[in-house]
Amino acid sequence: MRYYLTNCRVATMGTGTPYGLIDDAAVAVRDEHIAWVGPAADRNPQPDERPVDLHTRLVTPGLIDCHTHLVYAGNRADEWALRLKGASYEEIARRGGGIVSTVGATRQADHEQLLATTRARLELLLAEGVTTVEVKSGYGLDLETELRMLRVARELGEAPDVDVVATFLGAHALPPEYKDRREAYVRLLIDTVLPAVAAEGLADAVDAYCEGVAFTADEVRTLFESAQTRQLPLRLHAEQLSNCGGAAMAASMGALSCDHLEYLDDAGVSAMSAAGTVAVLVPGAWYYLRETRKPPVDALRAGDVPMAVSTDHNPGTSPVLSILAAMNMACVLFELNPEEALRGATLHAARALGLDDRGAVEPGKLADLAVWDVQSPAELSYSLGHNPCRQVFKRGIPRSALTA
Numbered sequence: 211m212r213y214y215l216t217n218c219r220v221a222t223m224g225t226g227t228p229y230g231l232i233d234d235a236a237v238a239v240r241d242e243h244i245a246w247v248g249p250a251a252d253r254n255p256q257p258d259e260r261p262v263d264l265h266t267r268l269v270t271p272g273l274i275d276c277h278t279h280l281v282y283a284g285n286r287a288d289e290w291a292l293r294l295k296g297a298s299y300e301e302i303a304r305r306g307g308g309i310v311s312t313v314g315a316t317r318q319a320d321h322e323q324l325l326a327t328t329r330a331r332l333e334l335l336l337a338e339g340v341t342t343v344e345v346k347s348g349y350g351l352d353l354e355t356e357l358r359m360l361r362v363a364r365e366l367g368e369a370p371d372v373d374v375v376a377t378f379l380g381a382h383a384l385p386p387e388y389k390d391r392r393e394a395y396v397r398l399l400i401d402t403v404l405p406a407v408a409a410e411g412l413a414d415a416v417d418a419y420c421e422g423v424a425f426t427a428d429e430v431r432t433l434f435e436s437a438q439t440r441q442l443p444l445r446l447h448a449e450q451l452s453n454c455g456g457a458a459m460a461a462s463m464g465a466l467s468c469d470h471l472e473y474l475d476d477a478g479v480s481a482m483s484a485a486g487t488v489a490v491l492v493p494g495a496w497y498y499l500r501e502t503r504k505p506p507v508d509a510l511r512a513g514d515v516p517m518a519v520s521t522d523h524n525p526g527t528s529p530v531l532s533i534l535a536a537m538n539m540a541c542v543l544f545e546l547n548p549e550e551a552l553r554g555a556t557l558h559a560a561r562a563l564g565l566d567d568r569g570a571v572e573p574g575k576l577a578d579l580a581v582w583d584v585q586s587p588a589e590l591s592y593s594l595g596h597n598p599c600r601q602v603f604k605r606g607i608p609r610s611a612l613t614a
């Protein structure tokens with residue numbers, strides 16, 4: 211398969227110009243990969259290349275949502291209504307609501323139910339030019355249901371229109387049956403669940419929730435050591451509601467990303483900077499929880515910590531199914547600029563997933579591309595509720611051909 215896209219602008223996400231923008235550009239695609247990109251005037255199309263006219267539209271890398279909890283049953287609209295009346299997320303969690311209520315619903319749902327509801331949610335992300343999605347477990351919290359969630363994630367990833375990165379998040383919350391037996395639950399994860407997940411090849415990484423309402427940095431470290439003996443990369447929900455020192459611990463272990471980070475301190479920024487750990491910002495959770503403390507974006511910039519932006523889609527704190535909305539919120543709420551927001555949902559999101567084969571329009575990268583009906587890339591994070599995505603190429607194949 212060989213073709214070249216013409217009559218377009220390309221936000222390559224390279225450095226040098228804002229967005230790595232090239233006007234009057236052409237992109238040559240060969241099979242799954244980008245073969246060439248640059249000013250159209252600089253290239254003589256090969257005789258066997260078919261031109262595809264994009265009518266001056268903007269091409270970006272396919273978007274990457276690098277932090278989602280997409281697999282679960284039920285929803286938490288009732289809890290949300292309580293929170294609107296003043297109950298806090300932590301209070302609800304301590305009363306046995308919160309994550310644990312989604313765990314109850316998810317344990318009761320079978321594979322097919324989870325697959326159908328999750329694919330429906332995934333479709334909404336894909337419609338906005340998303341070509342790679344990370345999906346976590348963490349609403350099973352027992353062997354059987356954690357495996358089921360990850361099998362659903364794996365099956366979703368078999369579809370030709372998206373790549374799914376599966377993350378094991380068994381350390382998301384303490385399941386009710388282990389209340390007051392924290393150590394035993396962490397042992398269960400290390401001795402039983404993680405080995406089973408690894409044996410079936412169900413996870414690409416291991417995540418944990420390091421927080422007052424969840425797990426301590428020491429508990430997480432023990433789990434992470436076990437993950438590392440299995441060559442599984444690490445990521446961490448860190449410093450969301452308080453500072454527990456999780457980010458510094460995870461970065462010192464070489465974690466790919468630390469996510470949330472509202473309470474990240476200077477030591478955490480330095481550790482992430484030294485380790486090259488990506489900061490994944492999830493403004494949807496911040497918005498829904500009506501938080502006031504923002505992640506230290508200036509310090510992250512000063513420390514050259516790459517910032518990614520994600521929906522953190524989950525039924526409790528971020529029922530957001532729009533990466534464009536997350537990018538908008540990153541700008542409005544966290545003061546990223548629109549270029550940082552797009553980098554955060556492309557190049558830096560790829561890096562957060564440990565993927566260097568995507569996230570930029572560059573020769574050799576996967577031909578995962580989104581085509582937008584906009585004049586300037588800033589429009590992608592400008593509007594809320596408007597989806598200007600007109601076409602998607604996944605591994606070189608136009609999505610219309612994949613889903614036809």
Ligand code: DI6
Binds near residue numbers: 308382526
């Ligand atoms: N942080 C969050 O914001 C979500 N998980 C996490 O570790 C919340 C998940 C939920 O409330 O269901």
Ligand code: FE
Binds near residue numbers: 279
């Ligand atoms: Fe999360």
